[in-house]
Amino acid sequence: MKQEKRTLLISIFMVFFTFLGGNNLEASTFAPKDTPEPPLLTYKGAHSVEIRSYVPGYDLDKLEEIYNEFTKNTIGEEIAFLSHINLYPDYPRGTDTVGMWYGEWFRDQLAPGRYIDLFGVGDDNPYVLNTLSHEYGHHFLYYYLNKKEGITTNYLDSHYAKIRNLTYYAEVNNGDHSWSVLEIAAEDYVQLFGSPDLIRIRSYQYTPQENTHIPLAWEVPGLYDYFVNLSGLKGKKDQEAPSKPLLxxxxxxxxxxxxxxxxxxxxxxxxxxxxxxxxxxxxxxxxxxxxxxxxxxxxxxxxxxxxxxxxxxxxxxxxxxxxxxxxxxxxxxxxxxxxxxxxxxxFSYVFPGQRICGIDRYRTSVAISQEIFPQGSACAILVTGEDFPDALSAAPLAQKYNAPILLTPSKTLDLYTKAEIKRLGAKNIIIIGGTGAVSQGIEESLKSKGISVRRIEGTSRYETSLAIAKELGNFKEFFVCTGENFPDALSAAAVAASEGMPVLLTPSNNLPERFLEFIEDHDLTQPYVVGGTGVISNHVFNQLPRAKRLSGNDRYETNLAILEEFSLSFTGSTAYLATGTNYPDALSGSVLAAQMKSPILLAGTNLANEAKSYLSSKGLDDQNVQIIGGSGVVSDSLLKKIFE
CATH class of the missing domain: 2.60.40.10 (Immunoglobulins)
Structure with a gap:
């Protein structure tokens, strides 16, 4: 008879004491502690989890105290798979290792009889409660990610990783303990579902999580709700964090x-x-x-x-x-x-205006939608957030249908985008691009909600831009942008939306035959070629009737050239600022700028001279500018360069 395969999982909580009293976590792999000797004392609580103590001097009252502290963590049905918690006074794995959880998969499910080891247990160890909460977080997450999402190995594929935005960090799972998905998840459990008594531990007060490069758990929109939906449990009685300070x-x-x-x-x-x-x-x-x-x-x-x-x-x-x-x-x-x-x-610069942003491009598009359409919208434009070509031409279409541009990953509808479609009450969704850009599965999931869905697509990015132009109806002027990169079309998007002009894409060095046919069939009279000869060649330019080139030495100067050309179109009192190093924020924001008859300025990571010059020439200060995107894409130091 063939023996069924079992897979052993070991999670290790390690603490490094630096000369300044801080701590750090590292990962390692050990065999389980061989403990043939019986414990000195045991205590079994209400959940039938047994505390097994090997600590001299600990009595039943002490074990009961530890058990009661343990049960202040959020506990559900997963507790049935935990057998016992071992307390050891020594450090058999070295003084750095203070805790271990032993998991095991059997038939692709968490096997019963799991247990936790705590090391260095004694009255002088401040880490016991934190370690126990952390290790139970592993038990909790392994159980529910397997039960609800069927995941046993690749945790980057989980909804948790997407909500936590871990897929956008190259460092994830690079071997560094602090970048392990499940170590981050265990710390999130401690912060969101852990015992409120952890506030008494000084080290927890200044290090609630090891990884300093990512937000704390309560700073991630939707993460608490995800834990609730995953487990069917409520966390702490207090389910709100304090207001965010400004250091x-x-x-x-x-x-x-x-x-x-x-x-x-x-x-x-x-x-x-x-x-x-x-x-x-x-x-x-x-x-x-x-x-x-x-x-x-x-x-x-x-x-x-x-x-x-x-x-x-x-x-x-x-x-x-x-x-x-x-x-x-x-x-x-x-x-x-x-x-x-x-x-x-x-030196700190406090931007007095408004940031319209989310933790990632998808949630930023949602934030912009909520800003423009607080009362909802009958229609929404859905584009992929993973590549730019199809999305670039969408802005004037969104303006025509008074609709937001919402972003989604190509294969699965983003959870926040899904929620925003529901909030909007949108009954019509226009998907831009083919199933490679936005999957058939997403389309079917929307239709199953009673939403009318149609696609505007072509056999290429160039054909898609023509298909969108046909949808717009009557116009005489249009933008011509390269389809090989995004910056120039991005600069044109807000103006195109405001003026009802299409953004037509072309290869840099040759004009598609269908492009010329479209111009002739629609009697178009004024093409604006965006970018220099390096992006749209003279060979292409010379084939266009009465073409006018709008360009600069780089994307930021080209942005200014477009704004100056259409300066009379900007009658609003606000300007918008977005990064020019990527496309999603400015694309989603182009609809907002068009609605407000305002320009979108592009700025680089450290390049702000063009934006500063434009704002100064228009008499616009930081009270009249709104930022599209978070501080990770438009930093406070960049804003300081612009406004101080």
Whole structure:
């Protein structure tokens, strides 16, 4: 008889004590601890999970206390698969390893009899409760991701990874413990569903999660709801985090860096805990944390960091994190990354205007839709967020049908886009592009909701742009842009939408025959060729009747050339600013700009001269500008260059 395959899973919680008292987590693989000797004492609680103690001096009251603390974590049906929790006074895997969870797959399901080891258990160990919550988070996530999504291996394919936006980080699953999907997920469990008593642990106050490059769990829109829907459970009684603080670098002297922030507010008006920590990575595998003192004057908090100490430690750059936590352990943060060779460049600039953004391109398109159509819309335009060609020509179509442009991954409808379609009450969806851009599965899922769906597509990106143009109806003027890259068409999108002009795409060096036929059939009189000869050759330009070229030395100067050409079209009092390094935000925002009769300015990661020059010439300051996209794409330091 063939033996059925079992797969062993081991999760390890490791703590590294740096000379400044911080901690770091690393991954490793060990065989389970061989413990033939019986425990000194056992305690079995209401869920039939047994605490097995090997710690001298621990009595039943102590085991009951640990069990009761354990049950303050959110627990559901998955608890039936956990057999026991071992408490050891020593560190058999080394002093860095403080906890392990042992999982096992059998017939592609989590096998019963799982258990957790806790090491270094004693009255002086502050990590026991945090470690136990973290390891149970592994048990929780392994169980529900398998039960609800059928996932046992590739966790980047999970809905969790998409909501957490982990698919956009190249570092994920690169071997670094902090970038492991399931380590991040376990820490999210601790933050969202863990025991509120963790607030008592000082290390948890300043390090609620190991990975400092991604938002805290409560800062990710929809993540808490995902955990609730995944498990069918409610988390903590307090299901809201405090208001997000704004950490500012206010002074740099030879002796130190000085920071301040205003008091945050909490939904329940409970006392808040503030922690400030400087984080640096001397090597890839080590992290050092500087715990910073805090003072308070009225409603203003202050903190500082010694430059002497940083110089002695040869620190060249540092991430300063302000973490505010309520009494349930719900946390949000504000961060400043500082190059210590030029700290004066990081004086805080507080942008007074509005950012319209989400945590990724899909949620940014949703945020823009909500800004334009708070009362809903009968129609929505759906385009892929994974590639630009089909999407580039969509803006004037969205304006014609008074509809937002919503983005989705190609294969599966984004959860937030799906929710926005429902909020809009849209009864008509126009998909731009073929099934390679937006899958047939997405189309069928929309139709199953009673929504009328149709596609506008062609055999190529060029044919698709012509198909959209035919849909627009009567026009005489049109834009001609390369279909081989996005920046020039992006600059034209808002103007095209406002003026009802199509954006026709062409290869750089030859004009498709159907393109010329379309111009002749529709008696078009004024083509605007966007970009220099490097993107639209003179060979193409010369085939177009009465063509006018709008171009500059780069995408940002080309952007200004278009805005100047159509300056009389901008009658609104607002300008919009978006990144010119990628297409989704400006594309989605083009509908908003068209509705407001306002320009969209493009800016690079560090390039802002063109935007600054334009805004200055129009007498527009930071009170009259709205940003499309988060600080990850249009940074505060860039805005500082523009407005200060």
């Amino acid at each position: 500012q670098l206010t002074e740099v002297t030879p002796s130190g860096l000085f920071f301040q922030w205003e008091e945050s507010t909490d939904d329940s008006c409970e006392p808040l805990t503030y922690s400030v920590v400087g984080v640096t990575q001397p090597t890839k595998d080590s992290t050092v944390k500087y715990l910073m003192n805090i003072t308070k004057e009225n409603n203003q908090y202050k903190s500082s960091l010694s430059r002497k100490q940083l110089r002695e430690d040869r620190v060249e750059d540092i991430l300063v994190k302000l973490i505010v936590m309520d009494q349930s352990g719900n946390a949000v943060s504000s961060n400043i990354q500082i190059d210590l060779n030029h700290p004066e460049n990081y």
